[in-house]
Amino acid sequence: MNGVSGPRREKREDGCHSRLAQPAVSSMPGFPHCWTRRQRRPAVPVASPPAAIVPSASGTLRKLLPAALVLMVLCGGCLRQSDPELLRIFHKAQETFDKATSPDDYLQAAALYQELLDRGVVSGGVLFNQGNAFMRAGQRGRAIAAYRRAQRYRPRESDLEGSLRAALPGDAPAPRRPVVEQILFWQNWLSYPEKFYLMAVAGCATFVASLLASLLRRRQLARAGLAGLVVTLVMAFSAGYDWYRCDYLAHGVTIVKETTARKGNAQSYEPALTATLSEGTEFLLLGRREGWLWVRLPGGQEGWLPERSAVTY
Secondary structure, three states, X not given: OOXXXXXXXXXXXXXXXXXXXXXXOOOOOOOOHHHOOOOOOOOOOOOOOOOOOOOOXXXXXXXXXXXXXXXXXXXXXXXXXXXXXXXXXXXXXHHHHHHOOOXXXXXXXXXXXXXXXXXXXXXXXXXXXXXXXXXXXXXXXXXXHHHHHHHOOOOOOHHHHHHHHHHOOOOOOOOOOOHHHHHOOOOOOOOHHHHHHHHHHHHHHHHHHHHHHHHHOOHXXXXXXXXXXXXXXXXXXXXHHHHHHHXXXXXXXXXXXXXXXXXXXXXXXXXXXXXXXXXXOEEEEEEEEOOEEEEEOOOOOEEEEEHHHEEEO
């Protein structure tokens, strides 16, 4: 039949036929392939669900990344544009300081720096310059107050530290360092605003790490988020302690050559101390009453000082 042999039986040695033999593969065109060997069925492709139904993690991250960046910018704060009027006052104060030849000229420069502070300028440099102006004018107590305030914003500046040591009285006792400042060893090394910035950055980083950990299911990201949370809480406590000692508590310095601390808020009360207080003596303000200041000295002694004999900050 057209040169194609049909199925045949194999013949064994004993002459008996056993089973049908498979036909040989023919090279003739049109030969049915399924007759020669068992054809393997092709795998049916499984259609993937539409992207609109099952969003990918990368697409979600691309959508959330701009929002996270905006949040970090908001947490870090924005730079305030310089006011031309404030710049004019600052340059005038600098020029007055450079050209000063008398204590009155330096006091005028200090008054210009104070005008900047009264207008809401928060700058360690302005306070440092004001302290230098007071020091040149011979007002040691007011210079110490300005230097102390400048240290909150520029704690690592060596020139500021040297100027403060030169302004302090020689017999001034060294302030006792609280236990909390010994635990938070960086407390006097980072500035007042830097602690809040680090707290905000750590909080934003914790938020981003936690968000990525929930989306990608990565254990490393979850650990990073937990570590960021710990850092955020520690920096929040550090910044809160700075707010307590810098804004909540009031400090002061005596600004007259000698003054007497008394046991009450009147000249008729007996002296609270055997010796008078010299200019530049620092204290912690406990209260006010009728032109008098209730103060606590570095050694722990308490007394009342005339309000005109000291400056508070």
